[in-house]
Amino acid sequence: MARFSIQQIKIKSVRRAIRALGLVLGALGAQRPAFGGLRVLEICVPYGRRIYAKDVSKVLFAAAEVSPVEEFRFILPWNVDPESDSPVVLPGFHRAISVHLDVSYLVVAKLAGSFPVLERLTLKGFLLDIQALLRRCPCLRVLKIISLDARRIVIQSASLQELHILNAVKRCEYDTYSIDIAAPALKHLNLSVFTHHNCSLNISAPMVEQFSWECKYAYMATGIGELWQLTRLSLKTGEGAVTNDVDGTCLSLHISAYNTSRATEAEHTFEQEIQNLPVGDLCTLELHLSLGQTGHAWRSIVLHILGIQSIRIATQRLKLVLRRSEVEGACTADCPCHEPMQIPSLVNLQEVEIKGFRGDGYEFEFLQMVSGAAPLLEKTTTISCISVLVPIIGDYTEAISTA
Numbered sequence: 001m002a003r004f005s006i007q008q009i010k011i012k013s014v015r016r017a018i019r020a021l022g023l024v025l026g027a028l029g030a031q032r033p034a035f036g037g038l039r040v041l042e043i044c045v046p047y048g049r050r051i052y053a054k055d056v057s058k059v060l061f062a063a064a065e066v067s068p069v070e071e072f073r074f075i076l077p078w079n080v081d082p083e084s085d086s087p088v089v090l091p092g093f094h095r096a097i098s099v100h101l102d103v104s105y106l107v108v109a110k111l112a113g114s115f116p117v118l119e120r121l122t123l124k125g126f127l128l129d130i131q132a133l134l135r136r137c138p139c140l141r142v143l144k145i146i147s148l149d150a151r152r153i154v155i156q157s158a159s160l161q162e163l164h165i166l167n168a169v170k171r172c173e174y175d176t177y178s179i180d181i182a183a184p185a186l187k188h189l190n191l192s193v194f195t196h197h198n199c200s201l202n203i204s205a206p207m208v209e210q211f212s213w214e215c216k217y218a219y220m221a222t223g224i225g226e227l228w229q230l231t232r233l234s235l236k237t238g239e240g241a242v243t244n245d246v247d248g249t250c251l252s253l254h255i256s257a258y259n260t261s262r263a264t265e266a267e268h269t270f271e272q273e274i275q276n277l278p279v280g281d282l283c284t285l286e287l288h289l290s291l292g293q294t295g296h297a298w299r300s301i302v303l304h305i306l307g308i309q310s311i312r313i314a315t316q317r318l319k320l321v322l323r324r325s326e327v328e329g330a331c332t333a334d335c336p337c338h339e340p341m342q343i344p345s346l347v348n349l350q351e352v353e354i355k356g357f358r359g360d361g362y363e364f365e366f367l368q369m370v371s372g373a374a375p376l377l378e379k380t381t382t383i384s385c386i387s388v389l390v391p392i393i394g395d396y397t398e399a400i401s402t403a
Contacts, residue, residue, distance in 0.1 A: 040071045071100070075102045080106055090128070092114040105147075121137065131156060143162070152178045156181075157183050178200045179199065184206065187209045195215060209238050213235045215232070229256050232252075232254040233252070237250075250282075251286070252286040254290070285319070296335065299362050306344055315348065317351045349376060350376050352379070352380045
């Protein structure tokens with residue numbers, strides 16, 4: 001009998017046919033010697049009706065029997081029946097170099113088998129013991145996790161070189177409390193999470209070249225001063241931190257104003273959050289301030305952040321983006337935003353850029369204070385919302401107006 005070869009199979013199962021799909025894959029596995037092995041296997045189950053955990057397990061085990069050499073992809077875009085009383089079991093793939101598992105939400109209760117040659121693994125929408133899985137992947141180099149339902153994430157791997165944890169994706173923001181990573185060979189690290197509380201970081205990765213950290217905060221999670229709330233924080237180092245042709249570490253903060261003083265309601269302070277971050281090599285500080293209808297003066301919050309020692313000493317470039325409401329109120333004369341503040345010595349600050357500069361009295365005063373506190377300041381740029389040339393104090397000045 002003549003031998004033949006099948007390089008790739010792409011299966012799109014129809015509604016109610018997932019059980020039959022398991023039988024088909026089982027038959028392919030039994031005939032594997034006849035077709036010389038499969039390189040790529042992709043199973044995509046379109047939207048349909050009820051599906052049970054035992055059916056998912058059967059298909060995964062049948063796919064493992066076929067044992068694709070290069071890549072296995074399994075896509076299930078809707079939830080397993082919540083009344084399923086059989087847990088999902090994830091089998092091992094002994095020959096696969098790459099595995100991509102993309103589901104809406106799936107609880108894996110048990111692991112069966114190992115992944116001895118696996119180099120790339122993508123998991124989306126899973127609830128499973130990720131550390132137990134990593135112990136079965138001795139050659140894993142790239143791990144990408146999307147929407148992992150776990151408040152505490154622990155990653156320990158001697159072989160891992162690239163790690164992506166993306167839990168702050170649209171419509172699927174799982175609450176993350178802590179991340180612990182121990183990966184001596186890790187070079188690229190990308191973390192994006194959502195939290196109602198302080199998300200602690202414990203990272204042991206001495207070889208990291210590129211680091212990206214993004215955290216989105218629930219309402220009233222993090223307070224800054226008396227009138228401000230941190231909504232998003234991102235920190236990038238290495239090539240990912242390139243901002244307007246400036247290399248180095250970039251810290252970006254998105255901050256919203258309160259109408260009244262609510263500092264005591266916040267879960268923790270901005271200073272506590274900053275202590276988690278490696279900002280020693282900070283080059284660029286970006287502050288995105290949403291002023292809303294409060295009418296608060298932004299000078300106090302900027303000086304408050306610049307007064308944090310690790311930020312004050314390291315910042316070389318300050319970028320402010322001011323967002324105001326079309327209808328803006330006026331805060332009271334005794335509002336904390338008007339309290340006088342001393343500016344710290346900005347020993348390394350070389351450049352300032354302000355978008356949304358309006359030319360209010362305190363805004364000019366802020367520029368004067370920065371100019372006097374930054375002996376290395378070389379360039380100040382303002383971008384206003386009206387066509388007017390704004391004189392700026394400094395060695396190099398530039399005014400840009402937008403309609």
